[in-house]
Amino acid sequence: xxxLVCKFxxxxxxxxxxxxxxxxxxxxxxxxxxRVVAVVSAxxxxxxxLLALAKSVNPHxxxxxxxxxxxxxxxxxxxxxxxAIEALGVHSTSLSGRQAGIMTTTxxxxxxxxxxxxxxxxxxxxxxxxxxxAGFQGITPKGDITTLGRGGSDTTAVALAAGxxxxxxxxxxxxxxxxxxxxxxxxxxSKLANISYEDMLELAAAGSGVxxxxxxxxxxxxxxxxxxxxxxxxxxxTYVREGKAMEExxxxxxxxxxxxxxxxxxxxxxxxxxAAELFGTIADGGVLVDMIVQNISEFGLTDISFTVPKxxxxxxxxxxxxxxxxxxxxxFIVAEDVAKISVVGAGMQSSPGIAAxxxxxxxxxxxxxxxxxxxxxxISVVVGxxxxxxxxRELHTAxxxxxxxxxxxxxxxxxxxxxxxxxxx
Amino acid sequence: xxxLVCKFxxxxxxxxxxxxxxxxxxxxxxxxxxRVVAVVSAxxxxxxxLLALAKSVNPHxxxxxxxxxxxxxxxxxxxxxxxAIEALGVHSTSLSGRQAGIMTTTxxxxxxxxxxxxxxxxxxxxxxxxxxxAGFQGITPKGDITTLGRGGSDTTAVALAAGxxxxxxxxxxxxxxxxxxxxxxxxxxSKLANISYEDMLELAAAGSGVxxxxxxxxxxxxxxxxxxxxxxxxxxxTYVREGKAMEExxxxxxxxxxxxxxxxxxxxxxxxxxAAELFGTIADGGVLVDMIVQNISEFGLTDISFTVPKxxxxxxxxxxxxxxxxxxxxxFIVAEDVAKISVVGAGMQSSPGIAAxxxxxxxxxxxxxxxxxxxxxxISVVVGxxxxxxxxRELHTAxxxxxxxxxxxxxxxxxxxxxxxxxxx
Numbered sequence: 001x002x003x004l005v006c007k008f009x010x011x012x013x014x015x016x017x018x019x020x021x022x023x024x025x026x027x028x029x030x031x032x033x034x035r036v037v038a039v040v041s042a043x044x045x046x047x048x049x050l051l052a053l054a055k056s057v058n059p060h061x062x063x064x065x066x067x068x069x070x071x072x073x074x075x076x077x078x079x080x081x082x083x084a085i086e087a088l089g090v091h092s093t094s095l096s097g098r099q100a101g102i103m104t105t106t107x108x109x110x111x112x113x114x115x116x117x118x119x120x121x122x123x124x125x126x127x128x129x130x131x132x133x134a135g136f137q138g139i140t141p142k143g144d145i146t147t148l149g150r151g152g153s154d155t156t157a158v159a160l161a162a163g164x165x166x167x168x169x170x171x172x173x174x175x176x177x178x179x180x181x182x183x184x185x186x187x188x189x190s191k192l193a194n195i196s197y198e199d200m201l202e203l204a205a206a207g208s209g210v211x212x213x214x215x216x217x218x219x220x221x222x223x224x225x226x227x228x229x230x231x232x233x234x235x236x237x238t239y240v241r242e243g244k245a246m247e248e249x250x251x252x253x254x255x256x257x258x259x260x261x262x263x264x265x266x267x268x269x270x271x272x273x274x275a276a277e278l279f280g281t282i283a284d285g286g287v288l289v290d291m292i293v294q295n296i297s298e299f300g301l302t303d304i305s306f307t308v309p310k311x312x313x314x315x316x317x318x319x320x321x322x323x324x325x326x327x328x329x330x331x332f333i334v335a336e337d338v339a340k341i342s343v344v345g346a347g348m349q350s351s352p353g354i355a356a357x358x359x360x361x362x363x364x365x366x367x368x369x370x371x372x373x374x375x376x377x378x379i380s381v382v383v384g385x386x387x388x389x390x391x392x393r394e395l396h397t398a399x400x401x402x403x404x405x406x407x408x409x410x411x412x413x414x415x416x417x418x419x420x421x422x423x424x425x
Numbered sequence: 426x427x428x429l430v431c432k433f434x435x436x437x438x439x440x441x442x443x444x445x446x447x448x449x450x451x452x453x454x455x456x457x458x459x460r461v462v463a464v465v466s467a468x469x470x471x472x473x474x475l476l477a478l479a480k481s482v483n484p485h486x487x488x489x490x491x492x493x494x495x496x497x498x499x500x501x502x503x504x505x506x507x508x509a510i511e512a513l514g515v516h517s518t519s520l521s522g523r524q525a526g527i528m529t530t531t532x533x534x535x536x537x538x539x540x541x542x543x544x545x546x547x548x549x550x551x552x553x554x555x556x557x558x559a560g561f562q563g564i565t566p567k568g569d570i571t572t573l574g575r576g577g578s579d580t581t582a583v584a585l586a587a588g589x590x591x592x593x594x595x596x597x598x599x600x601x602x603x604x605x606x607x608x609x610x611x612x613x614x615s616k617l618a619n620i621s622y623e624d625m626l627e628l629a630a631a632g633s634g635v636x637x638x639x640x641x642x643x644x645x646x647x648x649x650x651x652x653x654x655x656x657x658x659x660x661x662x663t664y665v666r667e668g669k670a671m672e673e674x675x676x677x678x679x680x681x682x683x684x685x686x687x688x689x690x691x692x693x694x695x696x697x698x699x700a701a702e703l704f705g706t707i708a709d710g711g712v713l714v715d716m717i718v719q720n721i722s723e724f725g726l727t728d729i730s731f732t733v734p735k736x737x738x739x740x741x742x743x744x745x746x747x748x749x750x751x752x753x754x755x756x757f758i759v760a761e762d763v764a765k766i767s768v769v770g771a772g773m774q775s776s777p778g779i780a781a782x783x784x785x786x787x788x789x790x791x792x793x794x795x796x797x798x799x800x801x802x803x804i805s806v807v808v809g810x811x812x813x814x815x816x817x818r819e820l821h822t823a824x825x826x827x828x829x830x831x832x833x834x835x836x837x838x839x840x841x842x843x844x845x846x847x848x849x850x
Contacts, residue, residue: 016481023482050501056441057448057505058512065511068519069504072497076475079494080482086490087483094493099568143524 002167003125004029007039007135007157009173012231013077014044016084022172022231023084026130030090035125037164039135039157040081042073063108067137067147071097074134074153082132092130095120097137097145101163102156104138104146111138111146113155113218116163133160151212158215162222169219169226175210176230177238178203180401181254185389189396190403192252194239198346199252202378206342207257216240250347250354251399256392257340260290260307262370262382263316267301267330275304278323285319287312291340291373291380301330305371307382310336338370339388342380343395355379361398365391427592428550429454432464432560432582434598437656438502439469441509447597447656448509451555455515460550462589464560464582465506467498488533492562492572496522499559499578507557517555520545522562522570526588527581529563529571536563536571538580538643541588558585576637583640587647594644594651600635601655602663603628605826606679610814613821615828617677619664623771624677627803631767632682641665675772675779676824681817682765685715685732687795687807688741692726692755700729703748710744712737716765716805718796726755730796732807735761763795764813767805768820780804786823790816 006026013019022038029036041047050069054061061069078094085092097104101117124131135153138146148155154171161169178200181189195203197220204213210228219226219240229237268274275294282289290307308316313334320332341362348354358379362369371382383391396402431451438444447463454461466472475494479486486494503519510517526542549556560578563571573580579596586594603625606614620628622645629638635653644651644665654662693699700719707714715732733741738759745757766787773779783804787794796807808816821827 016478019482053441053501053505054508057444057509060512061508062511065504065507065517065519068521069501069508072501072504075500076478076494076497079490079497080478082490083479083486083494084482086487087485092490094490096493 001033001035003035003037003164004168004170005037005039005157005161005164005166006170006172007153008041008081008231009153010041010044010046011174012172013040013042013081016080018231019043019077019081019084020087023081023088026085027088027090030130036130037121037125037160037166038081038130038132039153039160040074040077040132041135041153042070043077043080046073046076064144067108068145070147071134071137071145074136078132078134082130085130085132090130091128092132093124094132094134095124096134097156098139098143100131100133100160102133102138102159104140104148106140106142106144106146108144108146110149111140113138113148113159116159118160118163121160121164151215154212154215155218158218158222158224158226161224162218166224169224171211171226171228172231173210173228174231175228176233176235177228178208178210178240179253180403181392181396182208182256185256185392186254186396188393188402190401191236192238193236194241195252196242196346197240198377199344200240202342202344202375203253203255206255206344206378206380207259207340208253208255211240249345250351251343251345251401252347253344254392254395254399254401255342255344256388257342258385258388259309259311260338260340260382261310261313262305262307262335262338263320264303264305264333264335265320265324265329265331266303266333268304269328270300270302274327278304278327279306281323282316282319285315287316287319291371291382293371293373305382307338307340307371335370337385338382339385340380340382341388341391341395342378343399344378346377348379349376357398358395361394362391365394367391426458426460428460428462428589429593429595430462430464430582430586430589430591431595431597432578433466433506433656434578435466435469435471436599437597438465438467438506441505443656444468444502444506444509445512448506448513450597451510452513452515455555461555462546462550462585462591463506463555463557464578464585465499465502465557466560466578467495468502468505471498471501489569492533493570495572496559496562496570499561503557503559507555510555510557515555516553517557518549519557519559520549521559522581523564523568525556525558525585527558527563527584529565529573531565531567531569531571533569533571535574536565538563538573538584541584543585543588546585546589576640579637579640580643583643583647583649583651586649587643591649594649596636596651596653597656598635598653599656600653601658601660602653603633603635603665604678605828606817606821607633607681610681610817611679611821613818613827615826616661617663618661619666620677621667621771622665623802624769625665627767627769627800628678628680631680631769631803631805632684632765633678633680636665674770675776676768676770676826677772678769679817679820679824679826680767680769681813682767683810683813684734684736685763685765685807686735686738687730687732687760687763688745689728689730689758689760690745690749690754690756691728691758693729694753695725695727699752703729703752704731706748707741707744710740712741712744716796716798716807718798730807732763732765732796760795762810763807764810765805765807766813766816766820767803768824769803771802773804774801782823783820786819787816790819792816 082092082094103115104111135156226240507517507519528540529536560581651665
């Protein structure tokens with residue numbers, strides 16, 4: 001008898017019919033004799049709607065109240081799913097983050113899970129019930145509700161899988177697994193059967209949206225096996241786990257990310273501690289910096305470039321205006337029409353020439369390199385946004401990742417996939 | 426420094442603008458130096474929408490999950506109101522039923538409040554914050570969320586007022602107070618400045634929708650003064666409290682109720698214990714019986730009539746079919762085209778002839794009496810529905826309740842009232 005944690009995203013629960021389809025899946029597991037814990041996000045666009053409601057009464061809603069409001073989304077969807085399970089003749093209990101024993105830090109809107117107290121869940125499972133837990137939320141020592149930040153339901157699922165020592169943590173979404181590249185751009189992308197935690201972390205860091213980085217880190221730290229799969233088909237997905245099968249492939253995947261802007265500080269005095277002061281101030285302003293590149297200095301001045309989410313530029317620019325004055329920097333330039341391309345693979349550590357090959361392909365596509373940064377298993381470059389799709393396809397071919405056939409299915413919207421699935425029943 | 430509990434219904438919170446208007450009211454009290462606790466219902470039609478969602482996945486949703494789902498409505502509106510208050514520069518904390526210490530029995534969907542543990546509320550008030558509490562919900566000893574049944578937010582407000590020893594419990598709604606009759610029917614109805622608990626209880630029992638009977642009972646038991654007033658105007662409302670000022674008037678109000686059906690059991694064997702068996706079985710079926718009338722028996726057989734909500738007829742009829750067979754009753758007749766008219770007033774106890782006067786007015790209007798039932802301070806009759814409005818107006822005049830002027834305002838919808846209020850600012 002295995003213990004399964006199954007997480008369902010908002011798209012998978014957007015309508016009563018989809019909730020009923022999820023209930024069927026869970027009941028099927030239960031009838032096979034498994035112990036089943038489901039983790040749910042809010043239905044459809046509920047979280048966005050609640051956020052808009054909050055802003056309509058207060059442009060800067062206090063974090064505690066905002067968390068309290070957003071948490072109702074998952075609390076509603078958990079109850080609705082439990083009802084749908086009961087309608088199929090299997091007993092089910094829904095539990096809020098509090099009732100499920102998800103203890104967090106007192107940092108509203110991006111709390112960290114500190115502990116899982118799983119007594120109540122185990123008690124309900126022992127009674128033969130399917131347990132449905134609200135994702136994305138927990139509770140502070142004082143008893144206030146917190147949320148875990150965007151994508152937090154993945155983190156809830158992995159934390160519960162760790163706390164319950166589950167055999168598997170299934171993440172159901174409208175993405176059918178982890179691909180060698182985004183199939184909407186690279187038609188011959190192939191779905192990976194397995195990926196290591198390290199490669200998955202680098203893909204997530206590079207901008208792949210399949211899994212939240214925090215949840216992958218948590219899975220690695222506690223040895224939780226994740227299975228990413230489609231909520232709308234029975235196709236095989238991708239296992240994320242200790243990476244032995246991966247050693248033979250050098251490049252695991254290629255990711256492009258158009259959500260970042262490039263910022264360059266010109267004429268920065270080259271003195272000890274300046275970078276620390278610069279990025280410390282930016283971090284204090286709550287802006288998340290991604291890649292950082294600094295060139296060698298000339299005449300005691302240097303240039304520093306970094307990337308940030310485009311959505312944070314409006315917050316960043318006033319901070320930079322001040323820093324330029326304080327630090328005696330010549331000025332800064334913002335470029336929004338850029339893309340980040342990353343090549344990821346644990347095999348790169350022992351395989352020279354991967355970077356050279358990447359630069360050569362990009363040059364052949366006429367793409368100029370603005371920034372380069374590497375880790376031991378990832379190479380990321382920032383380039384002009386034009387020509388990126390073509391470059392992605394060329395890189396995919398060059399690294400021998402092309403599958404034999406186009407993955408046409410992956411171009412379907414969630415609704416089309418569902419229609420297809422319904423037809424196939 | 427007074428402590429005020431202010432309850433707002435769903436209509437008063439239906440839009441962001443209305444939420445902001447409520448926030449302004451509360452902040453004004455706060456700035457006067459009062460300690461303020463607000464109790465909120467779910468915004469607008471949220472509860473109905475959630476109920477429909479539940480039914481769409483399960484026609485008979487389990488009560489625990491339904492309560493959990495419905496409770497999210499008040500939890501969302503409390504957070505939104507707290508945000509709106511903060512936007513006005515006053516600190517506010519929202520508390521769920523659990524956090525506010527509303528302990529209940531473990532009877533899902535119609536739980537009773539067993540205790541109020543007000544430590545957290547007092548703590549927040551001591552910090553100078555406006556506390557917003559989710560109405561309609563509480564928590565079982567095991568930690569599961571319960572709801573208190575329709576109109577339960579009134580009960581929450583009164584229970585909190587009792588637990589906190591508040592100076593006043595204000596109930597804001599789209600009804601501007603308690604009237605001598607429904608002003609939509611009787612144009613010359615007048616708003617009462619005061620009404621005793623007893624008279625208010627009888628009006629509520631007779632079908633007046635201003636306050637829930639349970640909340641009035643609770644207020645009477647704990648000596649809580651209730652002030653019913655409009656959420657959309659600053660007009661004076663009605664105080665519900667120990668009734669000394671009321672003694673001079675004989676009739677306090679007249680209520681008509683078209684929501685009931687009359688059921689008559691024909692040829693019931695007149696034996697000891699039969700009524701107990703009959704109404705015991707109906708109660709076990711969850712049907713709420715209102716008036717019961719039995720005539721003297723003839724030849725060992727009698728007729729029993731009673732009224733039930735029309736909405737419960739579909740549940741009642743199969744129960745009656747069985748009872749007719751088991752008890753040897755000849756059959757039953759259901760009449761839906763009926764109305765109940767009640768005349769209420771504590772002064773009736775020492776004032777003979779009130780009933781005779783009522784019957785005379787009804788006879789003059791050509792209205793025939795089907796059933797009569799009286800308590801010490803109420804006379805209720807069931808009549809055919811035709812001509813009831815005319816009869817209401819005649820009774821209002823006969824008991825000397827007519828005001829000097831028509832209350833045209835009371836015909837406005839909530840939106841019209843609000844528009845008027847906005848104009849008047």
